[in-house]
Amino acid sequence: MSFFAYVLRCSDGTYYTAHTEDLDFRFAQHQAGEIAGYTQTRRPVTLMWSESFPTREEAIRVELQVKNWSRAKKEALFRGDWATLSAAAKKRFAEPIPRYGVSTSSTPTRDEREGQGDLKSLTPPIIVLVRPQLGENIGKAARAMLNFGLTELRLVSPRDGWPNPSAGPAASGADIVLERARVFGTVADAVADCAHVFATTVRKRGVTKPVVTPEQAAAAIRAQAGRSAILFGPERSGLETDDVAVARQIVTVPINPEFGSLNLAQAVILIAYEWSKGESLASPPSTEIDPPAPQGELDGMIGQLDALLEAADFFHPPSRAPSTRRTLRTLLTKPGWTSQEVRTLRGVFSALSPRRR
DSSP: OOEEEEEEEOTTSOEEEEEESOHHHHHHHHHHTOSOSGGGGSOSOEEEEEEEESSHHHHHHHHHHHHTSOHHHHHHHHHTOHHHHHHHSOGGGTTHIIIIISOOOOSOOHHHHHTOSTTGGGSOOEEEEESOOOHHHHHHHHHHHHHTTOOOEEEESOTTOSSOTTHHHHHTTOHHHHHTOEEESSHHHHTTTOSEEEEEOSSOOSOOOOEEOHHHHHHHHHHSSSOEEEEEOOTTTOOOHHHHHHOSEEEOOOOOTTOOOOOHHHHHHHHHHHHHTTSOOOOOOOOOOOOBOOHHHHHHHHHHHHHHHHHTTOSOSGGGHHHHHHHHHHHHHSSOOBHHHHHHHHHHHHHHSOOOO
């Protein structure tokens, strides 16, 4: 079975990036307006680029990466302009881009076939929840994971069994994480294929291990070949000593020593966020701020206000007028008023001024 990352061009010229397991069917849904949301009101749409991957995780990784590219970079991808893509790419993505982001061939490279190269160090960590108690908390942890690009969840002896009907609503759409979650009987079984195991705890467990922060753990995961797993303990008591003993290192979040109480989802989101700093995830678009108004416009507004206040006999007693005027000018010149803001405020003054008869 293949999974696809794809980019659509909407009727308004914008681009929409997503992933699916059935590209033809999904495209037809977009074109027919059957998918509520962005493309429904921007039809017709045109398929500009797609790429198939053997796993959903790889498709999601590329979706998140391409989604955050600039318009120029996306269009270079459509043209197959590798030189432009290479120049625009950040250094840390120099290897993944030709393999996953822009290649139009489904033939794996030698490094991919042999499982070598930089790709291993960029494999996302596995989140392992050890004996989780509530389905709601599993769902919230899944939501935290997917927000920051993590999709592989493993559960060790969940108290209420698996699947758990309470997990879905709490995941708020992170269904892919729950659907692909795997259940194990022991911690050892859950991390048997991982070369690097981290245990999260804020308590001393009588086990001597290197202790790192989430940021240091994320850096170590990227720097080392092989799969990595991060263990999180039950909601009530956290990981037991025997659980921590399985790990190579302990991850501890710097926290208020008088109140060290994170819930499961909070702990997961802190770790996931540190990992995401090295990923190309979406950020709120920057908006240009209008320039400050010229001094002449600002002086005109202050003069208008002064005249209104003079007519209203505001400056009383007269001996205090110079000081009051300086205070008002200081107040009105502190912000960087834009021209629109000045015009708006002057409109307010005009509305407040006595009407001529």
